[in-house]
Amino acid sequence: MxxxxxxxxxxxxxxxxxxxxxxxxxxxxxxxxxxxxxxxxxxxxxxxxxxxxxxxxxxxxxxFGREQLPIISSHLKPKNYIYPLLFRNYVDPELKQLLEHTAEDLKYHPMVITYLDANFPFFDGFPLLPHLSHNDGKKIDISFQYLDNDGKPTNKKPSVSGYGVYVKENGTYSTKCRDQGYWQYNFPKYLTFGTINDLELDKNNTAILIQKLLEHPKSQKLFIEPYLKDALSLNHYSKIRFHGCQAVRHDDHIHLQIR
Known part of the structure; x- marks a missing residue:
């Protein structure tokens, strides 16, 4: 025993x-x-x-060069309290400043920046699974903006976790990557922990959010699915990149990283 x-x-x-x-x-x-x-x-x-x-x-x-993101805030907050409880809401001070300034700029829309996985509090290189990166305080996942059934902006999200409910069920790169043998590309659909709201992507406010994030001089890269870059009319932003088939789909969230 x-x-x-x-x-x-x-x-x-x-x-x-x-x-x-x-x-x-x-x-x-x-x-x-x-x-x-x-x-x-x-x-x-x-x-x-x-x-x-x-x-x-x-x-x-x-x-260790990490600061905790706000837990109770009007314009910058976690999708739910699970992320702070699991110590996954720590970032580099400059990334925190970027997010707070962006949230301040967007409060007149009004719009809430909802964050998902960020980083752990200690040590560069310690993996934050299931992510490939998120190990140096300089990366964070952010939810899209959505419309409710009446076509009005809402701060609700389609899943409990904030992951796994895709804007387009079969995006171009989803099929391409799976055909190349990257089985994990669609894996986040198993990480929703429940679909709770039937929502539509708010293209206008999501585009505004991305533009504001990229305006900051410290922003380095932002990952979304290539077809969304077209749909949101963001083709002129060189910082928006394709994350590669070795990662997972990014038409359920935004990945942002700083220099």
Whole structure:
């Protein structure tokens, strides 16, 4: 039984480290604390986890060149609280400044910048799975803007996670990449965690959002599907690139990175 418990602890540490970067350390600390003070770990772990999430990690992350994005904000906020809870809302200070300035510029539309996965709080090169990059504080995924069933702009998104609901079910590069053997290209459709709203892409406001993001001198690249670059009349922006078949589809979100 002790061997099984030990194996369970190892699995928990590995999984929490992969998903949150620091969760494995919190699990170990919680286990030690529970034993030391004879408390149940199912109570100790949530308390210590929230303490790290809200109080301990944010100031330490600054020494690693990362800052936490706003959690409760009117014009720049996460798709849901899962991203902050999983420590996936950390970015380079210059990227945070870019996003805050863009959100300030867009508040008169009005428009909310909704972010998805950003980066972990510590260490360059630590992978934020399932992404190929997002490991240096300089990348972030942002939701498109959408229209509701009445054709009016809405801050709602089509899926729980913000990923996986494509603007066009069978885009040109979707077929091309799959035909070349890149099976993972459509994988985000399995990461929706539920489709909750039937919405249509707001082409006008999505184009405005992208333009504002690219106006900042620190913006380096922005990934969307090539057919969307045409549909949004953004062909003259050289910073908008095709991400390649080795990645996943980008007609469910925007990927932005800075220099």
């Amino acid at each position: 002790s061997l099984l418990k030990g194996l369970a602890h190892i699995i928990a540490v590995v999984c929490l480290t992969i998903v949150t970067q620091v969760g494995g350390i919190i699990w170990i600390l919680s286990s030690i604390t529970a034993i030391r003070y004879k408390k149940k770990k199912r109570y100790v772990f949530p308390v210590i986890y929230l303490a790290f999430n809200l109080l301990i990690v944010p100031p330490i992350a600054k020494y």
